[in-house]
Amino acid sequence: MTDRIYNVLFLCTGNSARSILAESILTRDGASRFRAFSAGSQPKGAINPFALKMLRACDYPAEGFRSKSWDEFAKPGAPVMDFVFTVCDNAAAEACPVWPGQPMTAHWGIEDPAAVEGTDVRKEAAFNAAFRYLKNRISVFTALPVGSLDRMTLGSKLIEIGQLQGATRPRPSAA
Incomplete structure (x- = not known):
């Protein structure tokens, strides 16, 4: 048995949900x-309050997170990632930075709960579904x-x- 700790980066466009x-x-x-780490290609700069509410309701860490650019993890001195997972179709279709260490990558896309409009009950339901799908994966x-x-x-x-x-399909990148 190994004591190795693997670094995992989750990517989304806004890094807010x-x-x-x-x-x-x-x-x-x-x-x-x-x-675990997370980042976005175009970070929103703030965490979605429904994401934090969902984490607290499920007794998961909800403090200390910040919306940040994926460029932070491609710079010299950044933690070397073993795995990089896109959880948003837009990010999967974008040209990602070159990650030091050649991490294993996969797309784990799910619908964006932050895009749901309407009542708080509808938004909370969307975040609940996103949480369940991600927790399962x-x-x-x-x-x-x-x-x-x-x-x-492992790649398979x-x-x-x-x-x-709950899987979505990444959008084709613009040519």
Whole structure:
């Protein structure tokens, strides 16, 4: 058994909702084996209050998060990522920075709960669904014997996780 801790980066466009939820879930549920981070291609600069409300309601960490650019993780001196997961279709279609260390990547897209309009009850329901889908993916991921799988098998498993219930499809990038 290895004592290695793997670095995982969750990416979304705004880094205000889905990627924050995923970072918090992995921070708590994978604390002994994984270190979670999140970032966005065009960070909003603030965390969506419904994301924080959802995390608190489910007893997950909700403090200390900030909306930040993915460029922070491509700079010299940044933590080297072992895994990079896009949780938003827009981010999956964008040209990502070159990540030091050649991390394994996969798309785990789900609908954007922050895009839901209407009553607070509708918004809370959307955040609840996003939380459940991300928690399910992260539970499957943390159960993988990461250190004992070859890169090809692990890559296939990561893609399968992204196709679990609630999956969206990335939009094609503009040519």
